[in-house]
Amino acid sequence: MSRRRKGRTGGIGRRFLAPVLCCALLAGLLCGCGQTEIPSATRDIFAMDTYMTLTCYGEHAEEALARAVEEIHRLDDLLSTGKADSEVSRLNAEGGGPVSLQTQTMIEEALRVYRRTEGAFDITVYPLMELWGFTGDSPAVPDEEALRTCLEKVGADRLKLSGDMLTMGEGQAIDLGAIAKGYTSARLMQIFGEYELTSAIVSLGGNVQCFGTKPDGSLWRCGIREPEGDGYFGVVQAADKAVITSGGYERFFEEAGQTYHHILDPRTGQPARAGLISATVVSENGMLADALSTACYVMGLEDSADYWREYGAEQGGTFELILMTEDEEVWITEGLKEAFTTECPLHVITAEGVE
Ligand code: AMP
Ligand code: MG
Numbered sequence: 001m002s003r004r005r006k007g008r009t010g011g012i013g014r015r016f017l018a019p020v021l022c023c024a025l026l027a028g029l030l031c032g033c034g035q036t037e038i039p040s041a042t043r044d045i046f047a048m049d050t051y052m053t054l055t056c057y058g059e060h061a062e063e064a065l066a067r068a069v070e071e072i073h074r075l076d077d078l079l080s081t082g083k084a085d086s087e088v089s090r091l092n093a094e095g096g097g098p099v100s101l102q103t104q105t106m107i108e109e110a111l112r113v114y115r116r117t118e119g120a121f122d123i124t125v126y127p128l129m130e131l132w133g134f135t136g137d138s139p140a141v142p143d144e145e146a147l148r149t150c151l152e153k154v155g156a157d158r159l160k161l162s163g164d165m166l167t168m169g170e171g172q173a174i175d176l177g178a179i180a181k182g183y184t185s186a187r188l189m190q191i192f193g194e195y196e197l198t199s200a201i202v203s204l205g206g207n208v209q210c211f212g213t214k215p216d217g218s219l220w221r222c223g224i225r226e227p228e229g230d231g232y233f234g235v236v237q238a239a240d241k242a243v244i245t246s247g248g249y250e251r252f253f254e255e256a257g258q259t260y261h262h263i264l265d266p267r268t269g270q271p272a273r274a275g276l277i278s279a280t281v282v283s284e285n286g287m288l289a290d291a292l293s294t295a296c297y298v299m300g301l302e303d304s305a306d307y308w309r310e311y312g313a314e315q316g317g318t319f320e321l322i323l324m325t326e327d328e329e330v331w332i333t334e335g336l337k338e339a340f341t342t343e344c345p346l347h348v349i350t351a352e353g354v355e
Contacts, residue, residue: 038057038058038061038198038199038215039057039058039059039061039062040055040056040057040061040215041055041056041061041062041064041065042054042055042056042065043065043069045069045072047072047073047076048072048075048076048079048080048180048181048184048204048205049080049082049205050181050204050205050206051205052072052202052203052204052205053202053203054068054069054188054200054201054202054203055200055201055202056068056192056195056197056199056200057197057198057199057200057215058192058195058196058197058198058199058200059196060195060196060197061195061197063195064191064192064194064195064197064200067191067195068188068191068192068202071184071187071188071191072184072188072204075102075180075183075184075187078100078102078103079103079106079176079180081126081135081173081175081177082135087099087100087103088103088174088175088176091103091166091168091174092126092173092174095167095168095170095172096160096165096166096167096168097165097166098164098165098166099161099164099165099166100164101164102183102187103176104161104163104164104166105183105287106176106179106180106183106287107123107159107161107166107174107176108161109179109287109288109291110123110156110176110178110179110291111156111159111161113288113291113292113295114156114157116307116310116311117295117298117299117303117307119155119156119266119267120265120266120267120272120295120298120299120303121178121266121291121292121294121295121298122154122155122156122266123156123159123174123175123176123178123179124153124154124155124156124158124159124168124172124173124174124175124266125154125175125264125266126173126174126175127150127153127154127171127172127173128147128150128151128154128264128266128269129175129177129262129264130173131146131147131150131269132260132262132264134251134262139253139260140253140255141255141258141260147269150269151268151269152171153169153170153171153172153173154172154266154269155169155172155266158172159172159174178246178263178290178291178294179287179290179291179294180290181204181205181207181244181290182207182209182242182244182286182287182288182289182290182291183286183287183290184204184286185202185204185207185208185209185242185244185286185290186209186242186285186286186287188200188202188209188211189209189211189240189286192211193211197211197212198212198215199211199212199213199214199215200212201220205250206225206245206250207242207243207244207245207290208220208222208242208243208244209241209242209243209244209286210222210238210239210240210241210243211240212239212240213239219237219238219239219339220237220238220239221235221236221237222235222236222237222238222243223235224236224243224245224278224280224322225245225247225278227247227248227249227277227278227324228249228277233278233324233328233330233342233343233344234322234330234340234341234342234344235340235341235342236280236282236322236336236339236340237339237340238282238339240284241282241283241284242281242282242283242284242285242286242289242290243280243281243282243289244280244281244283244286244289244290244293245278245279245280245293246263246278246279246280246293246294246296246297247263247277247278247279247297248261248262248263248271248272248277248297249261249277249278250262252271263294263297263298264298265298266298272297272298274297274298274299274300274301274303275300275301275325275326276296276297276300276301276304276323276324276325276326277324277325277326277328278297278322278323278324279293279294279296279297279304279321279322279323279324280293280321280322280323281293281296281319281320281321282319282320282321282322282336282339283317283318283319283320284318285316285317285318285319288317288319289319292307292319295307296321296323301323301325301331304321304323305321305331305333305349305354308320308321308333308349309349309351312333312335318335320332320333320335320336321333321336321349322336322340324344328344328345329344329345329346329347330342330344330345330346330347331346331347331348331349331354332346332347332348332349333348333349333350334348334349334350334351334355
């Protein structure tokens with residue numbers, strides 16, 4: 001496996017090309033989509049600060065695609081902390097207020113995951129993201145005093161959501177960046193259903209969700225990106241699933257020979273270092289998969305395995321995990337035994353222990 005790193009010292013490293021490659025492979029080589037009579041439509045766009053590829057198959061593929069792209073831009077305008085007039089920016093500026101149904105849905109899910117992960121997943125990390133400079137172009141390690149003061153603002157237990165009214169604690173601000181793309185891909189699946197597509201696959205910055213099977217009836221083949229290379233360390237075969245990965249390699253900077261990435265442990269204010277370099281969640285529920293991939297990255301192997309044992313089979317929220325540890329060994333939960341292949345050393349997490 002390649003050990004190349006792509007960051008710039010003092011700047012911000014972001015892997016823009018890899019997602020494109022990933023999408024191209026997903027839509028073509030990996031999916032192995034051959035000739036088909038079914039009309040199809042594909043589009044690459046840039047939204048939510050990342051490259052996205054959407055591919056639709058069906059009589060109404062073009063219309064579904066146009067509607068999907070419109071929905072992505074609408075959600076981007078609603079949820080982006082980088083847009084001053086977004087709903088999230090308004091909530092942050094005003095310390096809360098009425099929220100749209102979509103935002104309400106995401107906050108409710110985020111609060112559930114917050115409680116269940118004992119704060120490893122926390123959308124009130126936004127002041128920390130700003131302090132570290134991850135919201136701009138010049139990230140840097142903050143000083144300890146500033147970090148301590150900032151940490152006082154973090155804690156989703158001080159968010160109150162009653163119906164569509166959100167109130168936040170003093171100085172608090174939210175960031176839905178860990179859940180928004182999964183919510184969006186799940187929403188696209190609803191649209192594809194409304195347009196009666198036969199098959200579709202979307203990759204939103206490498207986060208994949210597929211609708212149905214491939215047009216020929218076989219399973220989609222989704223590659224899981226190597227954390228430190230341009231290839232894939234494994235392939236999961238799936239239908240009607242989201243395959244969503246979190247990793248520090250997605251966004252990071254270097255300072256004084258140390259690497260600092262964008263997934264923070266909200267309890268310490270530091271980039272999460274729990275022994276994982278990649279955390280993937282496979283689930284029918286895209287929003288859940290996105291929240292949990294970030295949460296697992298923060299929690300590490302043992303706590304993620306326990307989380308799966310406790311909640312992995314919950315009705316409407318079934319999920320499986322693919323976790324890569326720093327020594328490049330891969331741990332999957334037992335539901336993926338048939339669906340996942342890799343050449344890395346592989347371990348299987350079971351309800352009782354490890355196989
Ligand atoms: P993802 O790529 O889904 O893992 O999301 C990463 C993004 O989620 C970051 O860029 C932040 O905006 C936000 N974030 C970082 N750390 C956390 C955390 N511990 N809990 C919730 N959101 C986080
Ligand atoms: Mg996430």
